[in-house]
Amino acid sequence: MSVHVQIIQGPLPGTIGTGEPGAGAMLVFEGIVRPSEDDRPIAALEYEAYEPMASKQLQALGQTLVRDLGLISLRCMHSVGRVGVGQASFRLEIASRHRREAIDAMDMFIDGLKRDVPIWKTPVFV
């Protein structure tokens, strides 16, 4: 566990910004493959998706949140195939005018993903 704090003169280095006019908040979430499943060490997760339904569900979920919460943009990527421990299998970027709607949308999107999007993972045990 660690906490690292810095006060920086001027714009922060290494940030991605949004490129979206009017955006005051940019949230980025990455899902990372953990090193164990059910207390057993793994080498990777193998992801399987039912396409085109998975993309269709993700698109519908994103469009609903953009419309209902007034987001500026939402971008989602999800892996299929093998993703090693420590690597990202999921990335969600949300731009909004204020932080609150982006934070709410982040939770709602991930809840919807885990409920309605036909993607499955299988652990590859060491």
Add this chain to the structure above:
Amino acid sequence: MLVRVKLFGPEARLASCSQIELELDARPTCKHVRQALGEHCPALGDALAHARLAVNHDFASDDRVIEAGDELALIGLVSGG
């Protein structure tokens, strides 16, 4: 009427296959398909109770009528993210 149901993830492993073919009366409903899946493949067991059927890439209710050429998939508990 021949109905093919795609399987994925845990359900495919339980059934040891990625597709099940069912011979049903014409224009069955999703409820009929679920019942037939349970009879044809008892290994699906309790997983069927938690699974949903998708027709042409949308979740479908039990009273949805299946037409020739429809694509069916059994969607169990998903685990993306």
